[in-house]
């Protein structure tokens with residue numbers, strides 16, 4: 001299973017896309033194939049390897065959806 | 079795509095653990111809010127939760143919630159709360175301050191609450207130098223009631239009660255109430271930030287922290303205005319509202335620290351001073 005540096009509490013997501021514009025690596029997008037408990041398309045990480053764990057997404061999100069981790073060294077070396 | 083959820087727990091032998099960069103503060107309860115998508119109230123709640131946690135204040139805090147969209151702040155922040163009538167949070171906070179001198183006292187108010195119906199309360203709490211910290215979320219509109227014009231609404235801005243745009247000849251000019259309050263010697267700290275982008279959010283958090291530290295150090299009244307958005311009331315998408323915030327809103331309401339008269343440092347949580355400490359005028 002691929003390692004992901006962010007955890008998305010997707011049932012709190014309201015699909016506002018503010019994180020999508022704030023992400024410098026452009027690796028966040030709404031998953032238009034799904035609808036969460038609130039009735040919105042939740043955000044998803046499209047490229048885990050490109051994410052730098054900068055946490056910009058977590059700092060702009062009005063719904064505190066993100067938990068951000070820095071990769072263990074083994075993952076960075078891969 | 080199924081992704082493995084990282085965590086610090088039990089890395090493989092010889093492997094390093096993932097390092098936590100950011101997590102939702104525990105003081106911000108793990109539940110969905112009623113705020114519209116993209117609403118800045120959520121960001122301000124989170125910053126407040128982070129600051130209170132960093133200053134070890136949650137157990138010492140009594141907050142006063144407003145009437146406005148943030149009326150349910152007590153459901154989202156895991157601290158003690160009192161709900162005030164519309165605009166009266168500074169008066170309720172004054173009462174709390176007088177009977178609980180050791181408590182950390184906070185108000186959370188919108189612009190309709192603080193700068194319209196509650197103008198007298200905020201002005202006189204500030205004039206008395208009440209040792210309270212006011213968090214003022216200015217989105218230039220009455221969000222809760224359906225997007226009516228507020229005293230803070232920009233000139234030309236269309237709202238449900240100014241459908242042709244705010245006209246100064248008919249409706250007067252926007253109020254920069256934080257600058258007005260900053261003139262009062264009882265105000266130890268007054269600053270304006272915004273939730274418009276990552277950098278500004280960091281600066282806003284530093285302002286909120288300073289406004290809390292001022293109270294902990296025995297200073298007088300402290301206020302932080304957070305320029306915020308109301309995508310629904312403004313008739314914009316969340317992203318459009320952020321662009322509007324960065325442009326005309328910040329132009330009308332300049333960002334920065336307006337006054338910092340510096341409280342006397344007391345490196346303690348003992349807030350047991352019964353009268354507010356007044357800085358020199």
Ligand SMILES: Cc1ncc(C[n+]2csc(CCOP(=O)(O)OP(=O)(O)O)c2C)c(N)n1
Nearest residue numbers: 145146147164188189190191219220221222
């Ligand atoms: C005494 C009284 N007058 C009027 C109202 C109606 N009212 C509810 S919220 C509100 C305005 C809130 O605007 P603001 O403080 O800017 O909060 P926002 O919803 O924009 O965050 C008004 C006028 C009320 N609840 N009580």
Ligand code: SF4
Nearest residue numbers: 013014016017019061
């Ligand atoms: S900023 Fe938060 S609520 Fe908005 S789309 Fe991103 S994760 Fe969802």
Ligand code: SF4
Nearest residue numbers: 023051052054055057
């Ligand atoms: S941590 Fe940074 S790079 Fe990764 S998704 Fe969030 S904003 Fe994008």
Ligand code: SF4
Nearest residue numbers: 113114117147221308
């Ligand atoms: S009406 Fe405006 S202020 Fe109220 S929750 Fe919606 S966006 Fe936020």
Ligand SMILES: [Mg+2]
Nearest residue numbers: 188189219221
């Ligand atoms: Mg408002």
